[in-house]
Amino acid sequence: MNxxxxxxxxxxxxxxLMVGAxxxxxxxxxxxLVNLLLKGAGSLSLDFFTxxxxxxxxxxxxxxxxxxxxxxxxGVASLIGLPIGIAAGxxxxxxxxxxxxxxxxxxxDVMNGxxxxxxxxxxxxxxxxxxxxxxxxxxxxxxxxxxxxMVLRTSEEMIKLVPNSLREAALALGYPRWRTSLxxxxxxTLPGIVTGSLLAVARIAGETAPLLFTxxxxxxxSFNLNQPMAALPLTVFTYATGPYEEWHQNAWAAALVLILVxxxxxxxxxxxxxxxxxxxx
Amino acid sequence: MTALTxxxxxxxxxxxxxxxEVRSYGDRLFKLLLTIGAVSVPVLLGFLxxxxxxxxxxxxxxxxxxFATSSVWDPVTEEFGAFPLIFGxxxxxxxxxxxxxxxxxGVAIYLTEFAPKSVRQPVAxxxxxxxxxxxxxxxxxxxxxxxxxLRHSVFPLLRSGLGFLPLFHGPIYGPSMLAAGIILAIxxxxxxxxxxxxxxxxxxxxxxxxxxxxxxTRWEAVITTVVPYARSGIxxxxxxxxxxxxxxxxxxxxxxxxxxxxxxxxxxPGYTMAAAIANEFSEAVGDMxxxxxxxxxxxxFLVTVIVNAGARLLIWRVARGSGAGSKAL
Numbered sequence: 001m002n003x004x005x006x007x008x009x010x011x012x013x014x015x016x017l018m019v020g021a022x023x024x025x026x027x028x029x030x031x032x033l034v035n036l037l038l039k040g041a042g043s044l045s046l047d048f049f050t051x052x053x054x055x056x057x058x059x060x061x062x063x064x065x066x067x068x069x070x071x072x073x074x075g076v077a078s079l080i081g082l083p084i085g086i087a088a089g090x091x092x093x094x095x096x097x098x099x100x101x102x103x104x105x106x107x108x109d110v111m112n113g114x115x116x117x118x119x120x121x122x123x124x125x126x127x128x129x130x131x132x133x134x135x136x137x138x139x140x141x142x143x144x145x146x147x148x149x150m151v152l153r154t155s156e157e158m159i160k161l162v163p164n165s166l167r168e169a170a171l172a173l174g175y176p177r178w179r180t181s182l183x184x185x186x187x188x189t190l191p192g193i194v195t196g197s198l199l200a201v202a203r204i205a206g207e208t209a210p211l212l213f214t215x216x217x218x219x220x221x222s223f224n225l226n227q228p229m230a231a232l233p234l235t236v237f238t239y240a241t242g243p244y245e246e247w248h249q250n251a252w253a254a255a256l257v258l259i260l261v262x263x264x265x266x267x268x269x270x271x272x273x274x275x276x277x278x279x280x281x
Numbered sequence: 282m283t284a285l286t287x288x289x290x291x292x293x294x295x296x297x298x299x300x301x302e303v304r305s306y307g308d309r310l311f312k313l314l315l316t317i318g319a320v321s322v323p324v325l326l327g328f329l330x331x332x333x334x335x336x337x338x339x340x341x342x343x344x345x346x347x348f349a350t351s352s353v354w355d356p357v358t359e360e361f362g363a364f365p366l367i368f369g370x371x372x373x374x375x376x377x378x379x380x381x382x383x384x385x386x387g388v389a390i391y392l393t394e395f396a397p398k399s400v401r402q403p404v405a406x407x408x409x410x411x412x413x414x415x416x417x418x419x420x421x422x423x424x425x426x427x428x429x430x431l432r433h434s435v436f437p438l439l440r441s442g443l444g445f446l447p448l449f450h451g452p453i454y455g456p457s458m459l460a461a462g463i464i465l466a467i468x469x470x471x472x473x474x475x476x477x478x479x480x481x482x483x484x485x486x487x488x489x490x491x492x493x494x495x496x497x498t499r500w501e502a503v504i505t506t507v508v509p510y511a512r513s514g515i516x517x518x519x520x521x522x523x524x525x526x527x528x529x530x531x532x533x534x535x536x537x538x539x540x541x542x543x544x545x546x547x548x549x550p551g552y553t554m555a556a557a558i559a560n561e562f563s564e565a566v567g568d569m570x571x572x573x574x575x576x577x578x579x580x581x582f583l584v585t586v587i588v589n590a591g592a593r594l595l596i597w598r599v600a601r602g603s604g605a606g607s608k609a610l
Contacts (some may be wrong), residue, residue, distance in 0.1 A: 015500065018391035020383050025384050030416065031426065034299070084321055088319040107322050113524050113589035115530065116528070118329075118333070118578050120558075122333060125332045159435075176310070178305075209416070212559055235533065236533075237417050240417075240420065240535065251421055255417070255418045258415060260413060263413060
């Protein structure tokens with residue numbers, strides 16, 4: 001009898017420890033978000049979003065060059081990466097028995113686990129070394145390469161959820177295969193594919209390592225993809241590791257902007273999908 | 282006028298496929314486009330391996346396999362050895378696992394086995410947010426919040442308590458192997474947690490019921506039946522976390538102190554493969570220096586591929602075909 005109480009007590013102690021683990025695991029999230037708000041919000045002003053950086057060590061200035069740079073670099077990366085990833089995803093879902101599918105899936109998993117800095121080195125040897133100068137486009141190429149496997153896996157998972165009866169119905173009505181795929185399968189899963197794409201964009205928007213020696217960063221507003229370009233994560237890195245107090249303040253503010261963008265994208269994507277598919281990624 | 286006579290005769294459509302074979306022109310074009318997309322993925326990876334090898338060729342020819350065991354790193358004399366980098370990569374990742382694995386497993390087991398339904402989703406969602414925070418933001422937070430905290434309270438405590446061990450001995454700087462390990466622990470925790478959770482959810486309920494029916498407490502049921510059933514998947518989740526930690530760049534670069542040396546103390550600065558590439562690549566001038574860094578990247582790529590492939594195989598053994606872990610990769 002006594003032993004049973006002991007065992008039950010031990011069980012409860014373990015549950016208590018696990019609740020403790022949950023709290024400890026959530027502490028860093030809480031601290032990081034609170035610090036970002038406290039230290040970053042004060043520097044957010046109209047100037048911050050509309051001006052380029054002030055000379056080193058002076059007050060004021062903004063990060064408009066980095067915001068535009070991130071939009072351009074991520075935009076171009078999406079134009080390259082999304083179509084390839086979605087097409088490959090549809091292929092893997094529609095032809096699950098093909099050997100190409102097997103290889104592509106395996107390679108996508110390998111690529112997903114590849115450190116982003118390695119992809120950056122690849123973009124450097126492939127584009128920067130051959131052109132002999134840093135460029136925003138090389139950064140976009142690296143990010144696109146990171147996007148493809150992410151988008152592939154999410155869109156494939158989504159399309160797999162479409163019941164076969166829908167496909168069969170369309171084919172029975174005399175739809176050719178391609179129209180079945182496009183107007184039945186892809187249309188029903190479009191929200192899922194959009195979500196997968198948004199999540200991929202959210203994940204690469206904060207990537208710094210692959211841009212270090214491709215887009216390189218800059219202090220000026222530029223729209224030329226063939227030249228070095230600033231990006232928000234690069235700005236956070238430069239300012240955080242720099243010597244000036246003003247830089248540190250701007251680093252916090254830029255990080256706050258970056259995290260807002262990333263969170264809005266990824267939470268928005270998840271909420272959009274929650275209603276249709278039960279997916280908690 | 283009956284409906285019968287008005288009805289159109291059934292059309293014999295030439296485009297209607299008898300089976301699912303490709304027939305019409307549109308089908309061919311569509312399949313071709315999809316195939317191009319699918320085939321381009323392996324082609325891209327092959328290209329990546331080829332380019333990395335090309336970039337590393339000079340260094341491979343000069344240093345060969347001794348690169349991994351030599352400790353000299355001197356751009357002036359063009360002598361390079363990656364042993365301190367490999368050492369630092371392994372040590373910082375191990376510290377991360379030692380801290381993150383118990384926490385992640387605790388959270389994963391609690392969420393799948395004990396938590397009330399209303400708690401599960403929100404907690405899992407909040408922890409997944411940790412995975413969405415960019416590495417560079419972790420680095421920023423690490424420099425200005427975590428390191429001061431460690432330097433003033435945690436490290437001195439560790440030294441006074443465990444100072445007799447060489448691990449916690451010597452001067453305290455702040456940027457250090459231990460600081461990098463701690464930030465890595467926070468960063469890999471969401472991955473280990475979510476994959477372990479998927480694996481635990483794949484355990485059939487009959488296992489739990491049988492154990493409880495035999496009189497086990499809830500904790501005993503979990504630890505004697507559920508966890509052993511999912512063992513290889515949990516190991517897979519841990520190895521997946523290791524793969525993440527090995528390749529993590531920005532946060533580590535900002536916190537580890539970046540010194541090409543091997544120290545016995547975890548309070549001393551160190552270096553990792555990814556951090557060395559991040560720091561030196563854009564400033565490297567000599568071809569041999571660049572090539573040595575590409576060689577480091579090539580080695581890092583090989584290691585992560587091996588680690589991830591092993592993790593996937595282990596996860597598949599438990600949650601076959603459920604795609605578990607592919608989202609977290």
